[in-house]
Amino acid sequence: MLWETVRLALTAIRRNVLRSFLTVLGVVIGVAAVIAMLTIGQGSSEQVSADVSALGANVLVLRSGTSGMGPGARDTAPALKLSDYQALQDLGSLSAVAPTVSTAQTAVYGNANRTTSIIGTTSDYLAVGGWEIARGRGFTRAEDRSGANLCIIGETVRTALFGATDPIGEKIRVKSISCEVIGLLSAKGAGSFGQDQDDLILMPIRTVQRRLLGDQDVASISVQVARNVSVSRATSDIEGLMRDRRRIAIGEEDDFSVFDMRELASMLNSVNAVLTGLLSSVAAVSLLVGGIGIMNIMLVSVTERTREIGIRLAVGAQARQVLMQFLVEAVVLSVLGGVIGILCGLALAYVGAQIMAIPFSPSLGVIALAFGFSALVGMVFGYFPARAAARLDPIEALRYQ
Amino acid sequence: MSAPLIELRGITRTYGSGEALVRALDGVDLRVEQGEFVAIMGASGSGKSTAMNIIGCLDRPSAGHYLFNGVEVGTLDQDQRALLRRHYLGFVFQGYNLLARTTALENVELPLIYKGQGKAERIARAREVLARVGLEGREHHTPSQLSGGQQQRVAIARALAGDPMVVLADEPTGNLDTKRSLEIMELIQRLNREAGLTIIMVTHEEDMAAFASRLVVFTDGRVVRDTAARREPA
Numbered sequence: 001m002l003w004e005t006v007r008l009a010l011t012a013i014r015r016n017v018l019r020s021f022l023t024v025l026g027v028v029i030g031v032a033a034v035i036a037m038l039t040i041g042q043g044s045s046e047q048v049s050a051d052v053s054a055l056g057a058n059v060l061v062l063r064s065g066t067s068g069m070g071p072g073a074r075d076t077a078p079a080l081k082l083s084d085y086q087a088l089q090d091l092g093s094l095s096a097v098a099p100t101v102s103t104a105q106t107a108v109y110g111n112a113n114r115t116t117s118i119i120g121t122t123s124d125y126l127a128v129g130g131w132e133i134a135r136g137r138g139f140t141r142a143e144d145r146s147g148a149n150l151c152i153i154g155e156t157v158r159t160a161l162f163g164a165t166d167p168i169g170e171k172i173r174v175k176s177i178s179c180e181v182i183g184l185l186s187a188k189g190a191g192s193f194g195q196d197q198d199d200l201i202l203m204p205i206r207t208v209q210r211r212l213l214g215d216q217d218v219a220s221i222s223v224q225v226a227r228n229v230s231v232s233r234a235t236s237d238i239e240g241l242m243r244d245r246r247r248i249a250i251g252e253e254d255d256f257s258v259f260d261m262r263e264l265a266s267m268l269n270s271v272n273a274v275l276t277g278l279l280s281s282v283a284a285v286s287l288l289v290g291g292i293g294i295m296n297i298m299l300v301s302v303t304e305r306t307r308e309i310g311i312r313l314a315v316g317a318q319a320r321q322v323l324m325q326f327l328v329e330a331v332v333l334s335v336l337g338g339v340i341g342i343l344c345g346l347a348l349a350y351v352g353a354q355i356m357a358i359p360f361s362p363s364l365g366v367i368a369l370a371f372g373f374s375a376l377v378g379m380v381f382g383y384f385p386a387r388a389a390a391r392l393d394p395i396e397a398l399r400y401q
Numbered sequence: 402m403s404a405p406l407i408e409l410r411g412i413t414r415t416y417g418s419g420e421a422l423v424r425a426l427d428g429v430d431l432r433v434e435q436g437e438f439v440a441i442m443g444a445s446g447s448g449k450s451t452a453m454n455i456i457g458c459l460d461r462p463s464a465g466h467y468l469f470n471g472v473e474v475g476t477l478d479q480d481q482r483a484l485l486r487r488h489y490l491g492f493v494f495q496g497y498n499l500l501a502r503t504t505a506l507e508n509v510e511l512p513l514i515y516k517g518q519g520k521a522e523r524i525a526r527a528r529e530v531l532a533r534v535g536l537e538g539r540e541h542h543t544p545s546q547l548s549g550g551q552q553q554r555v556a557i558a559r560a561l562a563g564d565p566m567v568v569l570a571d572e573p574t575g576n577l578d579t580k581r582s583l584e585i586m587e588l589i590q591r592l593n594r595e596a597g598l599t600i601i602m603v604t605h606e607e608d609m610a611a612f613a614s615r616l617v618v619f620t621d622g623r624v625v626r627d628t629a630a631r632r633e634p635a
Binding site: 318321 | 457459460480484486492498500511512514516563
């Protein structure tokens with residue numbers, strides 16, 4: 001009997017395809033929006049997690065100035081120097097220390113060129129940044145200090161400058177420097193914000209300071225906390241050392257800051273979760289509006305089909321069978337809308353994931369939830385019209401024109 | 402069979418209350434035996450339609466007793482009356498009342514769905530009764546593809562499908578021209594004579610009433626005449 005009723009509902013829906021489609025459009029849009037939001041949200045939080053694990057474990061970043069955005073000590077705080085880097089290297093709680101400076105420059109090879117970011121650093125940068133050498137080699141300790149004209153390139157730079165040519169041993173020109181490519185970094189892909197992480201060239205820090213920037217400043221120092229040391233211990237070691245070196249009196253504020261990259265990532269993730277939740281609830285409201293649309297059309301349908309209801313009652317249908325018929329019709333309608341919405345939402349999320357360069361990660365739970373919710377919408381908003389149908393008086397219904 | 406198939410005893414049906422009280426039926430007594438063909442006539446407002454609604458268990462009497470096959474059914478609730486209609490009654494209406502955009506076969510199947518019959522069984526039965534009313538080959542036509550006479554035949558087939566004890570016809574020829582009307586009446590008469598089907602029919606037209614074996618006339622909510630009709634139409 002239930003199957004008969006479902007079949008009947010499908011027949012009724014098929015009789016007026018356009019109207020049925022318009023009826024469920026609200027549910028389609030609502031479900032599609034919820035699915036797209038949750039899927040993209042899931043993808044971007046996976047991306048953040050992937051970025052964090054790519055950073056290398058337990059990375060802290062030291063910068064001069066306070067972390068605030070407003071006017072603060074940053075202007076007056078002295079820049080970090082290589083001597084700070086050397087002092088940090090002596091801390092037992094750190095296993096890798098990489099000073100960095102960066103500048104955007106155009107690299108030229110033959111008649112190919114690419115504007116990319118040149119990062120001046122040391123061999124420890126690979127460990128701290130979670131990079132691996134795909135081909136060639138990294139800097140040696142001696143090269144770290146030397147200011148030699150050597151470079152390691154990212155995958156994007158290799159593609160842009162060399163194409164099919166093997167870059168190892170070739171020389172590229174950056175401003176006045178002609179430097180030899182000694183290594184190629186393995187590709188990381190896009191970052192949390194869709195930026196291309198492979199668009200970079202690494203050089204020894206002294207080379208960049210002298211030849212490209214013309215000063216002795218260090219922009220930041222990234223460190224990796226040693227395996228058996230807690231991040232908070234390492235943080236306080238760094239802060240103690242820096243306060244000593246900068247002669248900051250007890251009670252005075254730091255004029256430098258230490259960021260924990262994981263903390264930053266988890267903050268990013270919670271912002272992400274809040275945004276996803278917010279957008280999804282807006283989408284859920286449209287699902288509700290979609291439900292009201294179904295109710296509206298079902299009420300019209302009950303009025304239009306008053307005679308049909310009268311006939312059914314006359315030939316022996318009981319009120320609850322008429323109720324079931326209209327309820328099932330509403331549920332079938334909204335479930336159809338839900339299925340279309342799920343497909344649209346997944347397609348939307350897929351396109352969004354491509355554009356934002358994040359993983360496309362549909363969740364079965366989310367899909368099941370959207371499906372169940374659309375069925376529920378049909379049930380809740382179909383009930384009132386179905387009850388109106390079931391309460392019709394057969395004599396009146398048969399007389400209805 | 403001792404008890405009459407249908408027995409109305411002092412049936413009263415009122416609408417409204419107080420000053421606006423309307424007595425549509427005022428103490429109607431009527432007995433219909435198995436196998437009878439009864440024509441009910443009367444002016445508009447005479448109560449004949451109300452009587453049909455009560456006999457058809459679409460409505461309940463305000464007072465009095467309605468015994469169907471010896472059982473009191475005037476006090477049944479809505480669902481019980483639906484079951485009674487489903488198993489024992491068939492309806493034919495003036496306006497055919499077929500489901501639009503639905504084939505003749507599916508229309509005839511409708512009561513059988515509510516009887517809980519399986520698909521194959523329903524189709525076989527629907528084909529059988531459509532053949533009985535002379536509509537072989539029209540099973541897959543929708544009402545809009547059929548003439549008025551053919552539509553009324555589909556409606557008769559639908560009334561027959563559930564194998565009812567009584568067929569109630571409310572002005573079955575009201576929307577048809579004379580030729581089609583006579584054809585429909587001949588069909589109904591044949592069903593009564595050949596299959597022994599009990600038929601109660603409301604009509605305005607003397608010519609149509611003449612097909613029945615008995616004539617009941619209503620005036621102001623009462624039965625004022627109840628006679629055997631002439632056996633053959635004029």
